[in-house]
Amino acid sequence: MHYCGVVPAYGLLQLVMLEEVRRPEPPIRLGAVFFEPGTARQIAAELTALGEVVVAIGAPLTDVAGARACDDLLRARGVVPARPEPAAQELAEALAPLGVFQAPDHGQEGPVPDGAFRAGSVFETNTDAVFFSLQRRRLPAKRHPQGMRLRIAELSEDQVLDDDGDLWQRRIEEIDAAGAALCAHRYAVGHASWLGEPSEGVVVLPGSSIPAEFSPDGVLAPVERLQLPPVD
16 A cells, blocks of 8 residues: 655645555554655556555545635644645546545544445645644644754654655745645544534545644744844
8 A cells, every 4th residue: 555645746646556565463563755856747646556545635526615614624723725726626537536535424424434434535635734743733834944854853753754855955835735635644543633614625634633732832932132222
């Protein structure tokens, strides 16, 4: 089984693939394979050639007019919803034969049923919310050095292995795609949850439940900054 994460990357798409590395002693490691950014057609061709895959796409899968329930539920938790990206929607259409996750038609959140990946190998996620869910709290923005440090530390703690650079040599989009791929692994092993209105499309995140709010407490340590003198 290949666990794949795809995120937008300046008009193209970034793909990262995880594979389980079995060793005599636990935990299971997840070897990461990073690809150059490509078009939706290139990514679709690669994914459909892999055999058994689970694919997490870090952008809306369809173009829905107005805010969706999953977007509102993310905002209420302190997460900025991802913007629609034509390349991501083109990829989702190309991968439709693999099946898209369909949440149970009741309520607006809940656990992903065991074995859901067999009928729906493709699902939408939100990469900031993936890392927030793994940490159970809000993290600094990706543009902040501490934000990237915490994301890379989380991937390392979850046994994501990058033999070619130890994750520190990777671009922001590659780290995001690795987070999405980790979410795909959690989805496949039955440790994920969904948010949204099933008829509009839902967002899948790692964890057996999703906090009602991702706390901002302790996101950044307080540091001293001097005030500039007033001027007329």
